[in-house]
Amino acid sequence: xxxxxxxxxxxxxxxxxxxxxxxxxxxxxxxxxxxxxxxxxxxxxxxxxxxxxxxxxxxxxxxxxxxxxxxxxxxxxxxxxxxxxxxxxxxxxxxxxxxxxxxxxxxxxxxxxxxxxxxxxxxxxxxxxxxxxxxxxxxxxxxxxxxxxxxxxxxxxxxxxxxxxxxxxxxxxxxxxxxxxxxxxxxxxxxxxxxxxxxxxxxxxxxxxxxxxxxxxxxxxxxxxxxxxxxxxxxxxxxxxxxxxxxxxxxxxxxxxxxxxxxxxxxxxxxxxxxxxxxxxxxxxxxxxxxxxxxxxxxxxxxxxxxxxxxxxxxxxxxxxxxxxxxxxxxxxxxxxxxxxxxxxxxxxxxxxxxxxxxxxxxxxxxxxxxx
Amino acid sequence: xxxxxxxxxxxxxxxxxxxxxxxxxxxxxxxxxxxxxxxxxxxxxxxxxxxxxxxxxxxxxxxxxxxxxxxxxxxxxxxxxxxxxxxxxxxxxxxxxxxxxxxxxxxxxxxxxxxxxxxxxxxxxxxxxxxxxxxxxxxxxxxxxxxxxxxxxxxxxxxxxxxxxxxxxxxxxxxxxxxxxxxxxxxxxxxxxxxxxxxxxxxxxxxxxxxxxxxxxxxxxxxxxxxxxxxxxxxxxxxxxxxxxxxxxxxxxxxxxxxxxxxxxxxxxxxxxxxxxxxxxxxxxxxxxxxxxxxxxxxxxxxxxxxxxxxxxxxxxxxxxxxxxxxxxxxxxxxxxxxxxxxxxxxxxxxxxxxxxxxxxxxxxxxxxxxxxxxxxxx
Numbered sequence: 001x002x003x004x005x006x007x008x009x010x011x012x013x014x015x016x017x018x019x020x021x022x023x024x025x026x027x028x029x030x031x032x033x034x035x036x037x038x039x040x041x042x043x044x045x046x047x048x049x050x051x052x053x054x055x056x057x058x059x060x061x062x063x064x065x066x067x068x069x070x071x072x073x074x075x076x077x078x079x080x081x082x083x084x085x086x087x088x089x090x091x092x093x094x095x096x097x098x099x100x101x102x103x104x105x106x107x108x109x110x111x112x113x114x115x116x117x118x119x120x121x122x123x124x125x126x127x128x129x130x131x132x133x134x135x136x137x138x139x140x141x142x143x144x145x146x147x148x149x150x151x152x153x154x155x156x157x158x159x160x161x162x163x164x165x166x167x168x169x170x171x172x173x174x175x176x177x178x179x180x181x182x183x184x185x186x187x188x189x190x191x192x193x194x195x196x197x198x199x200x201x202x203x204x205x206x207x208x209x210x211x212x213x214x215x216x217x218x219x220x221x222x223x224x225x226x227x228x229x230x231x232x233x234x235x236x237x238x239x240x241x242x243x244x245x246x247x248x249x250x251x252x253x254x255x256x257x258x259x260x261x262x263x264x265x266x267x268x269x270x271x272x273x274x275x276x277x278x279x280x281x282x283x284x285x286x287x288x289x290x291x292x293x294x295x296x297x298x299x300x301x302x303x304x305x306x307x308x309x310x311x312x313x314x315x316x317x318x319x320x321x322x323x324x325x326x327x328x329x330x331x332x333x334x335x336x337x338x339x340x341x342x343x344x345x346x347x348x349x350x351x352x353x354x355x356x357x358x359x360x361x362x363x364x365x366x367x368x369x370x371x372x
Numbered sequence: 373x374x375x376x377x378x379x380x381x382x383x384x385x386x387x388x389x390x391x392x393x394x395x396x397x398x399x400x401x402x403x404x405x406x407x408x409x410x411x412x413x414x415x416x417x418x419x420x421x422x423x424x425x426x427x428x429x430x431x432x433x434x435x436x437x438x439x440x441x442x443x444x445x446x447x448x449x450x451x452x453x454x455x456x457x458x459x460x461x462x463x464x465x466x467x468x469x470x471x472x473x474x475x476x477x478x479x480x481x482x483x484x485x486x487x488x489x490x491x492x493x494x495x496x497x498x499x500x501x502x503x504x505x506x507x508x509x510x511x512x513x514x515x516x517x518x519x520x521x522x523x524x525x526x527x528x529x530x531x532x533x534x535x536x537x538x539x540x541x542x543x544x545x546x547x548x549x550x551x552x553x554x555x556x557x558x559x560x561x562x563x564x565x566x567x568x569x570x571x572x573x574x575x576x577x578x579x580x581x582x583x584x585x586x587x588x589x590x591x592x593x594x595x596x597x598x599x600x601x602x603x604x605x606x607x608x609x610x611x612x613x614x615x616x617x618x619x620x621x622x623x624x625x626x627x628x629x630x631x632x633x634x635x636x637x638x639x640x641x642x643x644x645x646x647x648x649x650x651x652x653x654x655x656x657x658x659x660x661x662x663x664x665x666x667x668x669x670x671x672x673x674x675x676x677x678x679x680x681x682x683x684x685x686x687x688x689x690x691x692x693x694x695x696x697x698x699x700x701x702x703x704x705x706x707x708x709x710x711x712x713x714x715x716x717x718x719x720x721x722x723x724x725x726x727x728x729x730x731x732x733x734x735x736x737x738x739x740x741x742x743x744x745x746x747x748x749x750x751x
Binding site for chain 2 (some may be wrong): 271362
């Protein structure tokens with residue numbers, strides 16, 4: 001990408017100049033800002049410098065308030081895009097900055113979809129477990145937009161929405177003149193038969209312009225309009241929500257030699273999980289987790305399975321014990337990245353619920369005794 | 373041996389494997405459930421719960437390891453045994469109970485203090501309860517009074533909403549807990565009595581899921597399939613050395629990585645790290661590793677040393693792919709192990725099957741050995 005706009009590359013020495021440059025870049029190029037907000041347990045620079053996922057090369061330029069990465073991915077294949085050795089190269093510049101008061105970072109590029117999806121996202125996902133992506137539930141996506149709507153002048157309108165059902169049906173919906181919350185009020189979404197995967201929205205009836213997109217996986221786009229809305233409102237909110245969600249999965253690994261264990265729970269409305277066939281549905285959802293295997297200890301009337309994530313050796317026990325709760329007991333060495341992956345899979349492939357810290361199991365003695 | 377007869381044998385083999393697997397898992401459930409229940413009614417400072425109590429021995433040398441024991445107060449403890457299958461002969465049943473009724477208060481000592489009162493609690497599967505009652509009633513010499521034996525029948529109820537184990541007294545009079553040393557609000561005896569309208573004890577799965585996940589095994593040898601799944605899921609990844617783990621993460625996770633392990637040392641690791649205060653003995657581990665040899669994911673090097681071939685297993689059933697077992701709704705690790713194990717059990721000649729569990733005494737290099745020598749092309 002050429003730095004042809006007013007802010008030359010050498011001028012970029014602060015976040016404010018970087019954001020202003022991005023604003024000009026998207027006006028001059030056909031591409032939007034595409035970003036992925038992720039969580040890192042240590043400064044990402046050290047992780048980038050000491051780990052190189054297979055097929056990637058990266059040069060790091062530390063600019064103080066942000067990192068500038070020259071990222072290249074080599075992909076093997078065939079066809080006209082590939083050279084005579086059977087490779088093609090995706091190269092571009094990626095900017096990484098820290099979101100204040102969170103352990104979330106945002107990596108962005110002004111690029112086409114292929115570089116962002118195949119190079120930027122795959123690179124972040126290929127890093128060790130100390131770097132992880134997270135996800136937002138439908139409710140959390142709506143919360144983010146509610147807050148944005150409250151914070152800015154004007155009204156947010158949805159222009160396009162992507163919803164998915166647990167069995168993998170994807171629907172793309174287009175809107176002309178609908179406020180953002182109408183996507184969330186769709187019957188299949190409010191009845192929890194589908195979850196919101198992406199929302200494309202724009203600001204109207206305002207002195208500012210803005211158009212962008214958000215996804216449940218923490219990816220977002222800044223297509224046009226006011227840069228502060230994107231960099232100072234949307235991304236900080238996204239970072240806060242993802243970071244808060246990521247905290248739930250942090251330090252949950254059991255210690256060897258003790259039976260102390262913390263749990264993570266996904267809770268639902270009472271009666272939301274109906275019938276024993278739901279056990280099989282949950283097993284099937286867990287079987288859909290890539291690079292993992294499951295062992296089913298109990299399938300009926302309750303469900304207990306153990307999962308082994310082959311990506312980093314994380315193990316966890318998953319229980320479906322009532323009509324309103326799935327609980328996850330992390331094993332030894334359980335990583336935040338993997339626990340997030342498992343929870344995300346349950347939310348996507350089984351049913352979206354609220355992810356919370358496990359509750360204390362102790363009860364009053366009275367509650368164990370039932371007359372008759 | 374292919375064809376219908378082979379298919380039938382295969383199907384029966386898999387069904388038997390899962391019947392044992394389920395039965396064992398049910399006992400683990402019950403121990404975990406009582407651990408949570410008793411911890412909530414006990415005096416915290418005196419509470420102790422043993423998943424792996426030592427066997428109790430009679431004067432004549434008969435012995436039986438209870439399923440679990442618990443200290444509830446400094447004066448009161450429980451010895452419990454889960455009964456899923458019943459001896460058809462009353463005398464056999466009596467002989468089985470004899471070591472339990474020979475319990476000494478010292479068997480439930482906690483912190484060096486023996487309680488004054490110990491009750492023996494028999495937790496009997498509801499389908500066996502009636503026959504067990506007949507047997508128990510046939511014992512005429514007061515064996516159930518000294519010490520106090522409390523038979524409770526159990527079943528799994530509320531299967532569509534909040535599944536829970538229900539434990540009910542099996543008589544209207546006598547056979548009750550002697551739990552006067554518990555605080556009034558926590559006593560079981562008044563509630564399960566006729567005055568308490570014969571309340572049952574009900575323990576939801578969600579009360580004890582954490583205890584089950586961390587308790588893992590109960591106080592008897594697990595089916596090899598059960599322990600194999602546990603070790604594969606929770607233990608083997610840790611046995612890879614650092615460079616293997618890095619290689620695993622960075623490269624193709626479908627590759628096979630091998631490591632060698634001694635059964636004794638693996639049993640020690642299980643008891644120290646994975647099932648703290650566990651009582652896994654090396655014979656259980658040996659049997660399980662032999663099982664994995666038949667599954668062909670391990671190789672027996674010596675009588676006690678094995679080479680594990682750890683990889684992301686996936687379905688590749690060969691002979692009986694059309695046989696529907698276990699409902700056919702999913703194919704998990706347990707199904708893969710059981711399927712491959714039974715396939716070899718059914719298909720291989722006895723001599724070939726035995727060879728799988730005979731030591732090869734191989735001295736070949738393994739991935740976990742010498743990393744100092746460069747491989748071809750590596751400098």
